[in-house]
Amino acid sequence: MPRDWKLIAKGIAPEILEQDLEKVVGVLQALETQFVPLHLRLEHDTEPAVIFPPSPAPEEHS
């Protein structure tokens, strides 16, 4: 089911003005149409491309 971008916008602050919202809703709907079939193709165990590196080992104190 397509997302209701205007409803989502109501929940964020600082608010997006109505006239500004009109500019973005159509773009997001089109992008969602492209994106949803793509992520449905993912294997369950596919990890994100960007993985944060492990923390450096703590320095040894003498």
Place this chain on the structure above:
Amino acid sequence: MNLQEIGKALRQKTLSSVELVSDTLRRIATLDPRLRAFITVTAELADSQSQQADQELAAGKDRGPLHGIPVAVKDVFCTQGIRTTCGSKLFHDYIPDKNAAIVDHLRTAGAVIVGKTNMHELAYGVTSTNPYFGTVRNPWNLDCIAGGSSGGSGTAVAAGLVPLAMGSDTGGSIRIPASFCGTVGLKPSFGRVSRYGVLPLDYSLDHMGPLAQCVRDAALALNIISGFDPRDETSSRRPVVPYLPVAPLSIRGVRVGLPENFYFERVSPSVAASVRQAARLSEQEGAVVVPLRVPDIAELNAIGRIILLSEASATMEKYLHRREDFGSDVLALLDQGRLLPATDYINAQRVRRMLIQGFQSVWKQVDCLITPTTPTSAPKIGQSAIDLNGEEDVRIASTRLVRGVNVLGLPALSLPCGFDEGGMPLGLQIIGPSFQEALILRVGAALEDLLNLTQRHPVL
């Protein structure tokens, strides 16, 4: 003159750095009120750096191919003690206490920094119609955009204000102005050039690189700005190799892929003809042109847009209560990013991994790809859409052939390949496997020699 010729003149003492920089500053003072390529001109600093460069050369201290040569850097690179605005009202008075890694590399190599170039606000757009620092003009036609976001760097090089400038590229922001302004632009592999000290737009898509008069100048610059930097966690430890193509230049046997899908589907006839002609020329030099189908680039673009919308909005979120301080186009993009859920961002990064793996199949068939850089020549300032079998937003159209490369993190070079019927430059793009900058620069230099366009300059 290219960088090697300027360097030779400096060493033979037929030209001094002081003379060269003085001439550069005079030319900027004369032309930039019309071009708006610069946000800040560092004349006093450049004078002192040029004097130092001459003194060092006289004393036998030679810092290399950029010694004494004027260079400009996009105003996204931090410069210690010099205002760095990112093309935004938000940072109009920001004075960093450090240099970006690129700036340090350039100074160590003896380059003279003459100024900070204008850009699309926050590096988030392709027109460089900056609401606070003025619209960058295309030197080939002042009514046309320079492209973006590194538009000031493109115009500064194309107009002959400087022989070399630095830019950043998150979704084509080096290659688009290179294509529109008739210069060379190189986006290296992700991790090749440090991002340290660059005001970020997108942590996983930002790349840094040169805009230059010719391919060999871009290669020289890449050797200077490349290398591991522990201050950038994405910086690669791969050794830096010599990038300058050396004579005799051969591309014999290089498998050049010419995509049958996507890249030529919605481009102007003059762009398609120029790029195909360049591919044919490469065959004359012994390259093997291989027609092939590439993975779906529209998918890469969709993923790239979701990642960019999400990361850029996260980066800028703390400023978003100052809505009046953003241009309307940038604000619309930031609002889009705020509405996307975190799950979309994570899934986009997962799809990215899948598409990167899928693209590996291309490199089993060819050594590099040749494509158009942009679907048309530079649009007019204020133009909102391009009509190629239907209207398409200028930003979406201009990034369509270049954005996917940022998602893949691959190196890509744009170089001039012709002019359209209106006399505006056209660009082609050479894409290579990760860290194969030397290969795409070699192919680019060979094509540049064959096309013989570097002596054509805009009349200003």
